[in-house]
Structures are given as structure tokens and as C-alpha cells.
Amino acid sequence: MIWEMKKIYYRGYQRVLNTALNLMTYPIPELLTGAGSVIKLPSEIKKRNCNNILIVTDKILYDLGLLNSLTDELKKQNIEFSIFNGVNPNPTIQNVEDALKLYKKDNCSCVIGFGGGSSMDCAKVVAARVTNNKTVSQMRGNFKLKKKTAPLYLVPTTAGTGSETTVAAVIVDPTIHEKFAICDFKVVPKVAVIDANLMLGLPKHITSTTGMDALTHAVEAYIGKSRTKKTDENAEKCVKIVFDSLEKVYEDGSNIKLREEMGMAAFYGGVAFTRAFVGYVHAIAHTLGGLYGIPHGLANAIILPYMLEYFGSSIYDRLAKLAVITDIGSENESNEELSKKFINKIWEMNRNMNIPDGFKEIKEEDVILIAKTAIKEGNPGYPVPKIMTLDECITIVRKLMR
Numbered sequence: 001m002i003w004e005m006k007k008i009y010y011r012g013y014q015r016v017l018n019t020a021l022n023l024m025t026y027p028i029p030e031l032l033t034g035a036g037s038v039i040k041l042p043s044e045i046k047k048r049n050c051n052n053i054l055i056v057t058d059k060i061l062y063d064l065g066l067l068n069s070l071t072d073e074l075k076k077q078n079i080e081f082s083i084f085n086g087v088n089p090n091p092t093i094q095n096v097e098d099a100l101k102l103y104k105k106d107n108c109s110c111v112i113g114f115g116g117g118s119s120m121d122c123a124k125v126v127a128a129r130v131t132n133n134k135t136v137s138q139m140r141g142n143f144k145l146k147k148k149t150a151p152l153y154l155v156p157t158t159a160g161t162g163s164e165t166t167v168a169a170v171i172v173d174p175t176i177h178e179k180f181a182i183c184d185f186k187v188v189p190k191v192a193v194i195d196a197n198l199m200l201g202l203p204k205h206i207t208s209t210t211g212m213d214a215l216t217h218a219v220e221a222y223i224g225k226s227r228t229k230k231t232d233e234n235a236e237k238c239v240k241i242v243f244d245s246l247e248k249v250y251e252d253g254s255n256i257k258l259r260e261e262m263g264m265a266a267f268y269g270g271v272a273f274t275r276a277f278v279g280y281v282h283a284i285a286h287t288l289g290g291l292y293g294i295p296h297g298l299a300n301a302i303i304l305p306y307m308l309e310y311f312g313s314s315i316y317d318r319l320a321k322l323a324v325i326t327d328i329g330s331e332n333e334s335n336e337e338l339s340k341k342f343i344n345k346i347w348e349m350n351r352n353m354n355i356p357d358g359f360k361e362i363k364e365e366d367v368i369l370i371a372k373t374a375i376k377e378g379n380p381g382y383p384v385p386k387i388m389t390l391d392e393c394i395t396i397v398r399k400l401m402r
């Protein structure tokens with residue numbers, strides 16, 4: 001009985017939030033696209049009167065020289081810049097504070113986040129810290145930012161997170177081993193650059209797992225209860241591209257056309273989930289990331305098919321539609337059959353891209369903690385198709401153990 005009451009409360013909460021979100025306009029960044037488009041960014045920034053930029057990135061990209069085309073163009077246009085290259089694979093509060101210190105020391109007036117989701121999320125929060133008199137922890141949750149962030153520009157170098165268009169930034173608090181999200185319209189950048197040239201050198205395992213992250217965004221948005229016509233359209237575009245192109249680009253990373261397609265797939269997935277939310281796949285993935293440092297895309301890729309199987313008949317119609325759109329089934333098959341085909345396609349993609357089907361890291365003594373943390377993130381915030389109990393989540397976490 002208590003559980004039934006809780007479920008009613010969760011659904012009520014989600015409906016109220018959804019009604020409120022329907023009244024709001026989601027900002028979408030201006031896009032610069034095409035191979036080599038990053039060199040157009042400096043003039044865009046100059047136009048907006050910023051002449052001293054903080055670039056937030058990670059050490060690997062910095063050492064690879066991936067920033068060179070951007071920094072050469074900045075020099076050419078006499079725009080000053082400083083580089084913070086200390087973002088961790090899971091960005092921490094300390095990363096934000098260190099970058100902010102450099103921003104202030106060098107009198108910067110805008111921020112470029114350059115890299116994967118980690119660098120972009122770190123940059124979002126740095127830009128928010130510049131103007132908002134709150135600690136990173138105080139920004140945790142929805143709509144906690146009072147003031148506009150410092151002008152923000154994002155350049156993804158992976159095709160997955162969609163962070164270049166989302167209202168969210170995920171940060172780790174290592175003192176409590178937790179990942180948490182800061183969600184606010186204000187962290188959507190002014191301009192995002194989707195430049196496939198920057199993605200050509202991505203190693204295979206990053207190509208596959210970030211691509212599966214994009215797929216997870218689209219699928220969780222598509223099966224959730226806060227979906228809209230627009231989020232459905234974007235999710236469908238994303239799923240179609242990922243099914244068509246991800247395995248190919250995994251095999252042929254130098255194919256610029258496929259890289260471009262995947263860059264756009266990630267963007268479409270981002271547009272879908274920033275309004276329609278993610279779900280329990282992300283809740284468990286964030287928990288595993290916070291606890292063991294498991295990369296986000298890898299965690300999602302592994303968890304996604306298990307969670308879709310758990311949702312069962314509650315999402316047959318949704319997955320069936322995706323199966324038809326992606327040509328892995330036809331309309332004369334039953335929804336159940338099509339849904340199974342869709343899930344099988346994900347298992348198959350994971351196998352073909354050498355993604356395992358479970359996690360060696362999960363320890364028996366952590367199972368309940370993982371389930372509790374994931375449930376806390378998921379309920380009531382995520383408008384999932386079926387609300388999961390703690391016991392059901394424990395069963396799924398056990399299935400994920402290797």
C-alpha cells in the first residue's frame with residue numbers, strides 16, 4: 001500500500017514538472033558544423049566582445065595537439081586565451097575550482113569547453129561559478145542558478161554526451177563518491193561546434209562507448225513519459241544514425257562522413273533527453289561512475305539492454321516503432337517481436353564492438369548501496385515507463401555483476 005502511494009506521488013510529481021516544462025522554451029545553441037568548423041569559432045566569440053578566453057580541456061587532448069587549429073586561429077585574430085587542461089575523466093568539484101582560479105587570475109571573460117562530456121560539463125559549471133555566488137554543491141539539482149553564466153562556447157570532440165546542447169552538467173564529489181547533476185537552461189552554450197575533424201583520432205573503445213551513450217539518451221527519452229513530438233523526432237533521428245553508422249565508424253574511424261553523422265546523432269540525442277529526461281540506465285551508470293570510476297558511455301552501453309528487458313511490455317510499442325524506423329523489422333510483426341529485435345540489435349552491437357555484458361568492478365557488499373543510490377537518482381525525477389522498486393533494482397544490479 002505504501003509503495004502504491006509512493007508511485008502515485010512520483011507520477012504526480014512528474015506530471016506537474018512536465019506541465020511546467022511545457023510552458024518553457026528550451027534554448028538550443030547556434031551550431032557551427034562541418035569538418036574544420038572550429039576555426040570559425042574565434043570570430044563568433046569576437047563578435048560577442050570577448051577578448052580573453054579560458055579554454056577548459058583535458059591533458060590527453062592538450063598533449064595530442066587537438067586544440068592547435070583553434071588556438072592558431074585565436075592567435076591570428078589577436079584574442080587572448082588561457083588553457084586549463086586538468087579536467088579528470090569524471091570532472092570533480094576541485095577541477096571546477098582550479099579552472100575558476102585560472103579564469104580569475106588571467107582576467108578571462110568567457111569560457112570554451114573543449115573535449116568530451118567531462119570538459120564540457122566542467123566548463124559549464126566554471127561559467128556558472130563565475131557569476132553565481134554559490135558553491136558547486138549548492139548548484140546541485142534543478143534551476144539553482146540565479147544569474148546568467150559567463151558566455152559559454154562548447155566544442156565536443158566525442159560523439160556521445162550531447163552536452164553541447166543539454167541543460168545538464170554532471171560533476172563528481174569524491175568526498176562522498178557521488179556524481180550529481182546541475183540542471184539549468186543557463187548552462188546551454190551560445191554556440192556549439194560540431195567538427196568531425198576533431199573526432200577522427202578517437203580510439204575505437206571511445207568511439208563505441210560514446211556512441212552508445214548517444215543511443216541511450218535517445219532511447220531513454222523516447223520511452224519516457226515526458227516525451228514530446230519534438231523529442232521523439234530528435235530521438236528517432238539519433239537512433240537511426242547510430243544503428244546505421246556506429247559500427248561502421250568503429251571499424252573505420254577515419255571516415256569523415258560517418259564521424260559527421262555521429263556528431264549530429266549525439267546532438268539530436270542531447271536535444272531529445274534535455275527535455276524528455278534520461279532514466280534508470282543513467283541512474284545506475286552515474287552510480288557506477290561515482291563509485292568505481294567506470295566510464296559513463298561504457299556503463300550505459302552495458303546497462304541499456306538489461307533495463308529495456310526489465311521494462312518489458314510497458315515499452316513494446318515504443319521499441320517497435322524504433323525497430324520499424326530503423327528497418328530492423330516491419331510493421332506486420334507484433335510489437336513484442338519488434339521490441340525483442342530492437343533489444344537484440346543492441347546486444348549485437350555491443351558484442352561487435354567488444355563491449356562486455358557486465359561489470360567485474362561490482363562487489364557484492366556494494367549491491368544494495370548501488371541500488372539505493374540509483375533509485376534515489378531515478379525516483380521521482382526520471383519519468384520512466386515503469387517505476388522500479390529497490391528489490392527490482394537489486395536484481396538488475398546482480399545481473400550486471402561478473
Ligand SMILES: [Fe+2]
Pocket residue numbers: 161213216217282296300
Ligand atoms: Fe549520458
